[in-house]
Amino acid sequence: MDDTLLMLPGPTSVAPRVLKAMSNNIVNHRSAIFGEIFTETTELMSEVFKTQNQSYLLTGSGTSAMEAAIANTIKPGEKILNVVGGKFGQRFMQIANSFGIDAQELAVEWGTAVTPEQVKIALENDEYIKAVTVVHNETSTGVAAPIEEIGKVMKNYDALYIVDTVSSLGGDRVDVDKYGIDICVTGSQKCLAAPPGLAAITLNDEAWKVIDNTDSNTYYLDMKKYKKSGAGTPPETPYTPSVSLIYALFEALKIIKEEGLENRVVRHETAAEASRNAVKALGLEIFPDEKVSSTTVTAVKMPENVTDAELRGTMRNKYKVELAGGQDHLKGNIFRIGHMGNISYKELAITFSALGMTLKGLGFDIDMGAGVAAVNKSYL
Amino acid sequence: MDDTLLMLPGPTSVAPRVLKAMSNNIVNHRSAIFGEIFTETTELMSEVFKTQNQSYLLTGSGTSAMEAAIANTIKPGEKILNVVGGKFGQRFMQIANSFGIDAQELAVEWGTAVTPEQVKIALENDEYIKAVTVVHNETSTGVAAPIEEIGKVMKNYDALYIVDTVSSLGGDRVDVDKYGIDICVTGSQKCLAAPPGLAAITLNDEAWKVIDNTDSNTYYLDMKKYKKSGAGTPPETPYTPSVSLIYALFEALKIIKEEGLENRVVRHETAAEASRNAVKALGLEIFPDEKVSSTTVTAVKMPENVTDAELRGTMRNKYKVELAGGQDHLKGNIFRIGHMGNISYKELAITFSALGMTLKGLGFDIDMGAGVAAVNKSYL
Numbered sequence: 001m002d003d004t005l006l007m008l009p010g011p012t013s014v015a016p017r018v019l020k021a022m023s024n025n026i027v028n029h030r031s032a033i034f035g036e037i038f039t040e041t042t043e044l045m046s047e048v049f050k051t052q053n054q055s056y057l058l059t060g061s062g063t064s065a066m067e068a069a070i071a072n073t074i075k076p077g078e079k080i081l082n083v084v085g086g087k088f089g090q091r092f093m094q095i096a097n098s099f100g101i102d103a104q105e106l107a108v109e110w111g112t113a114v115t116p117e118q119v120k121i122a123l124e125n126d127e128y129i130k131a132v133t134v135v136h137n138e139t140s141t142g143v144a145a146p147i148e149e150i151g152k153v154m155k156n157y158d159a160l161y162i163v164d165t166v167s168s169l170g171g172d173r174v175d176v177d178k179y180g181i182d183i184c185v186t187g188s189q190k191c192l193a194a195p196p197g198l199a200a201i202t203l204n205d206e207a208w209k210v211i212d213n214t215d216s217n218t219y220y221l222d223m224k225k226y227k228k229s230g231a232g233t234p235p236e237t238p239y240t241p242s243v244s245l246i247y248a249l250f251e252a253l254k255i256i257k258e259e260g261l262e263n264r265v266v267r268h269e270t271a272a273e274a275s276r277n278a279v280k281a282l283g284l285e286i287f288p289d290e291k292v293s294s295t296t297v298t299a300v301k302m303p304e305n306v307t308d309a310e311l312r313g314t315m316r317n318k319y320k321v322e323l324a325g326g327q328d329h330l331k332g333n334i335f336r337i338g339h340m341g342n343i344s345y346k347e348l349a350i351t352f353s354a355l356g357m358t359l360k361g362l363g364f365d366i367d368m369g370a371g372v373a374a375v376n377k378s379y380l
Numbered sequence: 381m382d383d384t385l386l387m388l389p390g391p392t393s394v395a396p397r398v399l400k401a402m403s404n405n406i407v408n409h410r411s412a413i414f415g416e417i418f419t420e421t422t423e424l425m426s427e428v429f430k431t432q433n434q435s436y437l438l439t440g441s442g443t444s445a446m447e448a449a450i451a452n453t454i455k456p457g458e459k460i461l462n463v464v465g466g467k468f469g470q471r472f473m474q475i476a477n478s479f480g481i482d483a484q485e486l487a488v489e490w491g492t493a494v495t496p497e498q499v500k501i502a503l504e505n506d507e508y509i510k511a512v513t514v515v516h517n518e519t520s521t522g523v524a525a526p527i528e529e530i531g532k533v534m535k536n537y538d539a540l541y542i543v544d545t546v547s548s549l550g551g552d553r554v555d556v557d558k559y560g561i562d563i564c565v566t567g568s569q570k571c572l573a574a575p576p577g578l579a580a581i582t583l584n585d586e587a588w589k590v591i592d593n594t595d596s597n598t599y600y601l602d603m604k605k606y607k608k609s610g611a612g613t614p615p616e617t618p619y620t621p622s623v624s625l626i627y628a629l630f631e632a633l634k635i636i637k638e639e640g641l642e643n644r645v646v647r648h649e650t651a652a653e654a655s656r657n658a659v660k661a662l663g664l665e666i667f668p669d670e671k672v673s674s675t676t677v678t679a680v681k682m683p684e685n686v687t688d689a690e691l692r693g694t695m696r697n698k699y700k701v702e703l704a705g706g707q708d709h710l711k712g713n714i715f716r717i718g719h720m721g722n723i724s725y726k727e728l729a730i731t732f733s734a735l736g737m738t739l740k741g742l743g744f745d746i747d748m749g750a751g752v753a754a755v756n757k758s759y760l
Contacts, residue, residue, distance in 0.1 A: 002407050011406045011623060022624060023399040026391045026575055027382050028702055059577050060439050061619035064600045071598075098599045189620060195406055197439050197577055197622030218451075218598050219478045220444045239441035240569060242577030243391060244402060245622065322408055 004320045007351050009139035009167050009297040011189035011196045012341030014248070018194060021251035022244045029241055035234020041246055042230070044253035045200045048169060048192070048261060049184055051176035055202040056226045057249070059242045062166035062187030064221060065199035067095050069162045069183045070133070071217035072224070073210045076100035079128045081159070083114045083145070086138035087327050088164060093133075099217045104129065110141045110330065111299075113292035116149040123157045130210075131160035131182075137168035140327045142299030142336060143288045144172060151179035160207055166190055166199075170256055171268040171340045172295040182207040188245065191268070191296055193341030194252035197245045268295045271339040271348060274378035278352040279337075281370035282359060287334045296340040297324075301333070306362055308332045314361060319354035345379040348372075384700045387731050389519035389547055389677040391569035391576045392721030394628070398574060401631035402624045409621055415614020421626055422610070424633035425580045428549060428572070428641060429564055431556035435582040436606045437629070439622045442546035442567030444601060445579035447475050449542045449563045450513070451597035452604075453590050456480035459508045461539070463494045463525070466518035467707050468544060473513075479597045484509065490521045490710065491679075493672035496529040503537045510590075511540040511562075517548035520707045522679030522716060523668045524552060531559035540587055546570055546579075550636055551648040551720045552675040562587040568625065571648065571676055573721030574632035577625045648675050651719040651728060654758035658732040659717075661750035662739060667714045676720040677704075681713070686742055688712045694741060699734035725759040728752075 006013055027034050038057075045055035058064050070092065074080050080101050082093040085108030096103035106122050108114045114134065123129060132154065136147050147163055154161040160182040165174050169184075171191030176184045183203050189196035203211070203223065216222035225238040256264060275298040276286055287299035302311065308325050312335055315321045324336040337351060352371030360368050386393055407414050418437075425435035438444050450472065454460050460481050462473040465488030476483035486502050488494045494514065503509060512534065516527050527543055534541040540562040545554045549564075551571030556564045563583050569576035583591070583603065596602035605618040636644060655678040656666055667679035682691065688705050692715055695701045706714040717731060732751030740748050 002405065002411075002413050004407070004411075006406070006408060008408055011409065011620065014406050019403040019405075019624075023403045025382065025399075026386070026394050026569070027384070028386060028388055029391065029576065031382075031384075031702070033382050059441055060444070060600060061621070063619040064440070067598070067600045095599045098596065098602070187620070189406070195622070195624040196409065196620045197625055216478065218447070218600075219475045220440060220447045220598075220601065222478070239443040240391065240567070240576045241441070242575070242622065242625065244399075244575040244628070245577055245625065248624070322411070 004316065004322050005347060005350055006322050007338050007347065008322060008324050009190065009336060009338035009340065010187065012193050012338065014193055014195055015255060015342055018248050018251045021247045022195070024247050026243050029243055030236055032234050034243065035236070037250055038246060039235050041250040041253060044257060046202060048253065048256060049176045049202045050174065050178065051202050053176070053202045053204050054230065055200050056223070056230060057237065057241065057246065058199040058201065058221065059197070060199050061196065062185065062199050063091065065185035065201045066092055066164055067218065068201055068221040068223055069185055070095050070101070071099060071221055073160055073207065073214055074101045074130050075214055077102060078130045079104060079126065081106055081122050081129045081132045083108060083119070083132070083134045085112065085114060085141060085143060086110055086135065087140035088135045088138055092135070092164065111143060111288040113143050113145050113289070116146060116153045119150050120153045123159060129159045131162050133162045133164070135164040136174065137165070137172060137294050137296055139167045139297050140330065141288055142294045142297050143292050144168065144294045148179045151181060155180050160210060167296055167340065170264060173265055176202060188249050191340045192249070192252050192256070194249040195245060197242055198249055268340065268343065270378055271343045272296070272298065274345070274348055274375045275337055275339055277374040277378055278348065278371040281374040282352070282356060283364065283366050296338065298337045298339065299334050300337065302335060308335065310362055311335060311358060314358045315354055319357065321351050321354045345375055348375045384696065384702050385727060385730055386702050387718050387727065388702060388704045389570070389716060389718035389720065390567065392573050392718065394573055394575055395635060395722055398628050398631045401627045402575070404627050406623050409623055410616055412614050414623065415616070417630055418626060419615050421630040421633060424637060426582060428633065428636060429556045429582045430554065430558065431582050433556070433582045433584050434610065435580050436603070436610060437617065437621065437626065438579040438581065438601065439577070440579050441576065442565065442579050443471065445565035445581045446472060446544055447598065448581055448601040448603055449565055450475050450481070451479060451601055453540055453587065453594060454481045454510050455594055457482060458510045459484060459506065461486055461502050461509045461512045463488060463499070463512070463514045465492065465494060465521060465523060466490055466515065467520035468515045468518055472515070472544065491523060491668040493523050493525050493669070496526060496533045499530050500533045503539060509539045511542050513542045513544070515544040516554065517545070517552060517674050517676055519547045519677050520710065521668055522674045522677050523672050524548065524674045528559045531561060535560050540590060547676055547720065550644060553645055556582060568629050571720045572629065572632050572636065574629040575625060577622055578629055648720065648723065650758055651723045652676070652678065654725070654728050654755045655717055655719055657754040657758055658728065658751040661754040662732070662736060663744065663746050676718065678717045678719065679714050680717065682715060688715065690742055691715060691738060694738045695734055699737065701731050701734045725755055728755045
């Protein structure tokens with residue numbers, strides 16, 4: 001298989017022991033032995049979410065969990081406030097619209113973060129808002145939203161607080177109970193460093209109160225069914241789950257526990273700081289407002305007169321390092337360096353070594369070693 | 381891990397080379413290299429479906445594909461005819477009901493198969509039926525429906541013909557184009573013998589004509605998005621797919637191609653015949669009408685005065701063979717022997733050896749070797 005280094009905002013590289021766990025024999029998903037693995041995995045998920053709530057695993061991408069968060073709580077015609085400052089904020093709004101929900105956009109310029117004050121004003125102006133969606137880490141722009149501070153605002157309103165931590169959980173600070181998050185969703189293939197294909201969702205009593213009084217807009221993602229099956233003996237999923245991917249996620253979560261969640265976040269913070277400094281040392285500019293730049297992905301302005309194919313194409317084809325491009329109107333205008341999951345100075349040394357050579361090859365008058373030197377400085 | 385022999389109607393045992401394929405490095409799901417794997421996998425899926433149509437992979441269980449088939453084609457308030465002769469027939473109807481679709485039940489006694497005549501009468505009596513759902517292999521009762529003959533009836537009506545081949549495709553005869561199936565769905569973990577977590581769906585032009593004029597009732601399973609992404613360069617999925625499970629399905633489909641689909645079906649037919657004969661040789665009774673007994677799972681009446689715990693519990697705990705129980709009102713009244721996927725005389729020899737000992741241990745006056753002898757007779 002391909003040995004390209006993935007420096008993407010997901011999927012991320014998976015540790016050999018996680019890959020190995022996947023190759024275990026398939027067991028019956030309705031057996032006691034699987035029930036144990038399932039229970040331990042969901043308990044570890046709740047530990048990572050920092051919540052006393054039950055967590056649920058969905059066989060699906062992060063988007064399936066985003067849909068579950070909305071489709072089970074808001075009725076067609078009811079109002080939702082979607083904070084939109086990038087592609088994933090838009091996705092929440094598209095999901096709401098697809099169910100005939102009255103989606104109110106709180107538009108935030110791409111590259112900046114929503115402020116708690118903006119959320120407060122929106123809620124003050126409209127008492128009919130049933131829920132607010134916030135994307136913690138907007139991978140499309142490399143921006144982290146202040147979910148703790150928004151949580152403080154949300155506590156004064158009845159609206160449910162729905163947070164997408166797909167590309168932050170396990171890499172940036174998330175504390176579901178402390179922040180007052182009612183529904184939190186994530187994906188397996190980002191900072192958790194498991195293979196793609198699983199999503200997780202955790203819901204508090206406030207959320208369940210709403211869900212128990214709302215007909216789900218979907219069948220496959222009807223959370224009432226997950227709750228009922230999950231409370232059985234042994235605990236189960238309503239439909240056949242990805243047994244092998246749950247083995248993998250279980251192993252990935254054990255690695256997180258071994259490392260310690262706080263250590264892991266600090267490791268991501270170091271990687272983010274090193275990346276920003278290395279980008280600047282090579283003469284490039286960070287795309288978002290640096291004060292709100294993401295802990296798990298760094299978005300960089302494409303240098304003038306350089307195409308995406310020249311920069312990312314050279315990185316991928318010549319130096320075997322895969323970066324992400326810009327999406328939608330940012331296509332060709334930015335590129336993104338994912339530093340999530342199993343990230344250390346090693347991957348950054350390779351990445352900025354390759355970026356230095358790529359820029360030099362494109363005719364830039366730079367010190368090729370400056371990027372890696374900046375990385376080293378952050379790690380020393 | 382557990383070495384219990386799984387004789388379930390899914391998940392089935394997975395070949396070591398399929399498990400091994402899963403442990404390959406994760407690649408970017410939006411890369412050319414993954415696009416190739418993805419394309420080849422969906423092409424092999426279409427070969428197994430026996431269709432010229434494009435096939436699509438969903439990150440989800442078989443139920444997600446059942447939902448996709450309905451949620452994209454039938455509007456709330458429109459009529460659908462659901463053939464219901466077991467749990468999965470019911471599921472189609474529950475999905476339809478959950479979207480406010482006017483679901484008409486064609487009720488079939490559990491253990492018998494719907495007839496083409498019944499479908500014809502239902503369609504003659506109601507011109508507003510937009511689609512008919514049929515479960516090919518009703519695993520809950522061990523019955524196979526005559527999907528080819530029903531297809532001949534369907535050709536005279538405009539209603540879409542939606543067939544669930546979750547537990548039959550790759551084990552029983554399915555010929556999507558020849559039978560005139562408009563939408564066909566399946567799951568990875570049954571006769572295809574890949575791990576659970578993926579579903580596949582194929583749709584013909586008639587189906588797309590309807591879908592293109594219907595707002596999807598779901599976001600995650602909106603097939604228009606899959607069509608659009610699948611037609612891209614490289615072909616993609618709208619949301620991050622289960623990369624590792626696609627590696628596994630690709631390998632499992634290569635195995636099917638190597639064996640030959642017709643050989644594989646004949647192998648399943650032999651296993652079914654051997655199982656029925658062995659059941660009877662041990663003095664037990666087949667639950668369904670034998671003429672419509674499934675090719676991939678044999679449902680057996682629980683002997684009088686024997687509990688599910690005594691029979692299946694002993695099989696599992698003492699002899700390490702896992703059978704499936706009855707579901708809903710059949711719980712405790714039947715047990716089910718799955719013989720799908722990588723099934724040969726070996727697994728049946730073990731299973732009926734164990735069943736002979738179990739029955740003897742429960743005090744039955746039987747010839748313990750009669751089951752295995754019957755298996756041998758079918759295979760010799």
